[in-house]
Amino acid sequence: MKRNEAISKYKWNLLDLYKKDEDFLNDLEIYIEANNKLLRYKNTLNNKDSFINFLKESIKVDSYSSKMGHFLKYLYIEQKNERLNNLESIYNKKLQHFDGKFSWISEEVKGIGQSKILQWLSKDEELKHYSKSYKEFFKHIKYLLPQKDRELISKVSNSSSILYEMYETMRFKDNEEKILKYNDKEYIVNQKFISDIYTYSDPKADQELRALASLKYKEEINLKKHTFAKIYESIVKEEIESSKLVGMEGFKENFFDEDDFSLNDFLGLLKYTSKNSEVYYRYYEIIKNYLNLDKFYGTDSSLELIKLEKLNYSVEEAQQIIKESLKGLGDEYLKNLEYCWSDNKVDYFEDENKSTGAFTIGSYKYDSLISMNFTDDIDSVSTLAHEMGHAVHNLFAKQNQPRPLNGFSNMIAEVASTFNEHLLFDYLIKNEKDESRKITLIQNRIEFIFNNFFSAVADAQFEYNCYEEIEKGGVLTLEKISDILKESNRKILGKSIFDRYDADSYKYSWISISHLFEQPFYIFKYAVSIAVSFKLYSEFKNTNDSNKIINFLKEGGSLEITELFSKYGFDCKDENSYKEIINEVKSLVDQFEVLLNKKTT
Numbered sequence: 001m002k003r004n005e006a007i008s009k010y011k012w013n014l015l016d017l018y019k020k021d022e023d024f025l026n027d028l029e030i031y032i033e034a035n036n037k038l039l040r041y042k043n044t045l046n047n048k049d050s051f052i053n054f055l056k057e058s059i060k061v062d063s064y065s066s067k068m069g070h071f072l073k074y075l076y077i078e079q080k081n082e083r084l085n086n087l088e089s090i091y092n093k094k095l096q097h098f099d100g101k102f103s104w105i106s107e108e109v110k111g112i113g114q115s116k117i118l119q120w121l122s123k124d125e126e127l128k129h130y131s132k133s134y135k136e137f138f139k140h141i142k143y144l145l146p147q148k149d150r151e152l153i154s155k156v157s158n159s160s161s162i163l164y165e166m167y168e169t170m171r172f173k174d175n176e177e178k179i180l181k182y183n184d185k186e187y188i189v190n191q192k193f194i195s196d197i198y199t200y201s202d203p204k205a206d207q208e209l210r211a212l213a214s215l216k217y218k219e220e221i222n223l224k225k226h227t228f229a230k231i232y233e234s235i236v237k238e239e240i241e242s243s244k245l246v247g248m249e250g251f252k253e254n255f256f257d258e259d260d261f262s263l264n265d266f267l268g269l270l271k272y273t274s275k276n277s278e279v280y281y282r283y284y285e286i287i288k289n290y291l292n293l294d295k296f297y298g299t300d301s302s303l304e305l306i307k308l309e310k311l312n313y314s315v316e317e318a319q320q321i322i323k324e325s326l327k328g329l330g331d332e333y334l335k336n337l338e339y340c341w342s343d344n345k346v347d348y349f350e351d352e353n354k355s356t357g358a359f360t361i362g363s364y365k366y367d368s369l370i371s372m373n374f375t376d377d378i379d380s381v382s383t384l385a386h387e388m389g390h391a392v393h394n395l396f397a398k399q400n401q402p403r404p405l406n407g408f409s410n411m412i413a414e415v416a417s418t419f420n421e422h423l424l425f426d427y428l429i430k431n432e433k434d435e436s437r438k439i440t441l442i443q444n445r446i447e448f449i450f451n452n453f454f455s456a457v458a459d460a461q462f463e464y465n466c467y468e469e470i471e472k473g474g475v476l477t478l479e480k481i482s483d484i485l486k487e488s489n490r491k492i493l494g495k496s497i498f499d500r501y502d503a504d505s506y507k508y509s510w511i512s513i514s515h516l517f518e519q520p521f522y523i524f525k526y527a528v529s530i531a532v533s534f535k536l537y538s539e540f541k542n543t544n545d546s547n548k549i550i551n552f553l554k555e556g557g558s559l560e561i562t563e564l565f566s567k568y569g570f571d572c573k574d575e576n577s578y579k580e581i582i583n584e585v586k587s588l589v590d591q592f593e594v595l596l597n598k599k600t601t
Contacts, residue, residue, distance in 0.1 A: 001376075002350060002351065003077075003350060004351065009344060010347070010348045011344065011347050012073075012371075014071055014073060014074040014369075017067060018071050021083070024071065027067060027068055028068060028090070031061070031064040031068070032095075034060075034061040035098055038102070045105070045109065046111060046112055052120060052127065055127055056126065066366065068091065069363075070366050071084075072084060073361055076354070076355045076359075077353075077354050078351075079354070079355065109134075110141055114135070129402040130404060132404075132405065132558070139259075142247060163235050163517075164517060167228070167231055167517040168518075170220075170224055171221070172355060172356065177189065177352050180213055182209055182212060189216045190350065191350055191373050191375070192373070194213060194217050195375050195379065198299060199303065201303070203293065203303055207297070208501075210299040211299050211501035211502070212501075215502055218505075221511045228508070228511045232517060233470070233475065235520070236467055236470045236520075239251060239467070240470055251467045259562055260409075260561050260562070261411070261528065265572045266464075269524060270457060271575075273453070273458075274491060277454060277493050279582075279585055280450060280454050281494050283446055283450070283592070284296075284301055286592065286593050286596065288300075290305060290596055291305070295501075297498060297499055298498050301498070305439060306437075311378065312376040314376070315374060318374075318380060318381040318384050321381055321427070322337075322384060322385045322420075323337065325428070326420065326423055326424075328423070328544065328546060329423075329546045329549065330546050330550065333392065333546070337392055339367075340367075340392050345367055345368070345369060345370065346370040346371075346372070346387075347371045348372060349373065350373040350375070356373070357373075358370070358383045358386070358387050359372075359387070360387050360390035362394045364404075364407070370384075370390075370391060372387060379444070382421055382444070382448075386421050387417065389418070390417050392553070394406075396550070396556075397554065397555075400555075401556035401557070406557065407556070407557050409525075410519070410522060410525060410526075412557065413529075414526050414530065416533070416553055418530045418533040418534075419537055423537065425444075425445045426541065429441050429445075435595055439595045442591055446588050449581065449584070449585045452526055453585075454492070456523050456527040457492055457527050458489050458491075458492040459523045459524075460521070460527070462484060462485050463520070463523065464521075478508075481507075482507045485506065485510055486506070531581045532568075534581045536548065536549050536568060537549075552564075
């Protein structure tokens, strides 16, 4: 189903927030005026009453922008919406007036000192929960530049963000659906077509069609691959230069932290995954042998191996399956689940101007929003379960933690989402009587772990090596990036079993990894999160006690990442913490091979 065919409750209704442009512009002027008033506190924060009043007023001013920011999120759904693009442009241009205007705050806070600020906050019921934020500020105070330098950086920061905007524009906003002509037929190549042909097409008869469809789908990326390489090189350089500008030795000091995830923890994850990646090759070797193909391309790797009647799921059916799979988490969880997918909170269906992939947007003031491309299959059920994990987690945190402790990092967030996927698989495999369908379920489960653990770690190795290349004075041309990609995959995943239909396609495969451009050093955190969630899931499975995972969700961001994980039994410094997820995928591959052998005999 296309988005324009869907009923209204299956779409975001954010446009109702501002039915007239003048209402948006009026709120923008109120927000600007409120920010101007905050400037009167300059040179006064060393006074307790002034500091407390400034902080309370700042929180109030921030709430003024929430409605406008929430409204503009609709651009994720309609990226070519002329009205919203115009309002966003006005919004950004107006706020440029404040570039550098508030750089004095950090200097004055530094001058007050940590002990005095924490003392002031502790005596104010409304603000005492901000103590953690200020402890974090003072932990990194050694990187605080003089005010004049920060004013300059603030003024040029908008130009740096253009790099990210260029990537977004080139990847999504200028793209249109493509037509592939093959054997006297025309195919509309969109996300649903790619999903279907990768899964349900004939292994031999459609092998070339799959390969050509993949090339057509990525045609725009291929044409712009050198430009993307230049953008990425600029992003890496900017990140490294910014790190050094504030006194850091380099990117490692910026992206790795003892309370978050240390460099040694990261290198240990790379090493442990590399030592245990033989299962990756073994799995695809089983598929290659079963399909008996002369050539084995990456586009052949996700085929449904046993031909079955395709099962289609409506949104309502997907919701029912998810509820059944998660009911062991208790009534409190299910109540929040129902709320999170109530009308207009999920934008379900695909549109050519809609952002690809699935994501959840949280907000202090508004309910979480989910965007996805529901394609009526079991993958869509899994995606919805995953995103609901985020939304319900956000809601639990808001219900149980005050602002700002109800906000948390992505590394914490992905635990809740992947936990749901573990439970969904468990439910599906237990209730499936057909061994052929069990093969498909196990296949999907293995690929989930491969994509989100093994491939994520390989991508993290690639990213790390790119940053090291720039830091030692090298350059990131397309050819150099391609060499780094090959070496990183070999190091983490071992030798490749895949042939290449197009010898150069790997040179731009990395461009689709948006986190490389938008959230540096995020990818490896996903791998850690899935390992943490699997540990929590294993304990839940053994005890049927949901208290531990529910309490985890209620913690929000009240604890540091490693402190939170340790509290719930996962030690980031101990490589044995990853054994359970490795053993799980090895066991699944064993089961997969046994079931396939039954079919061949």
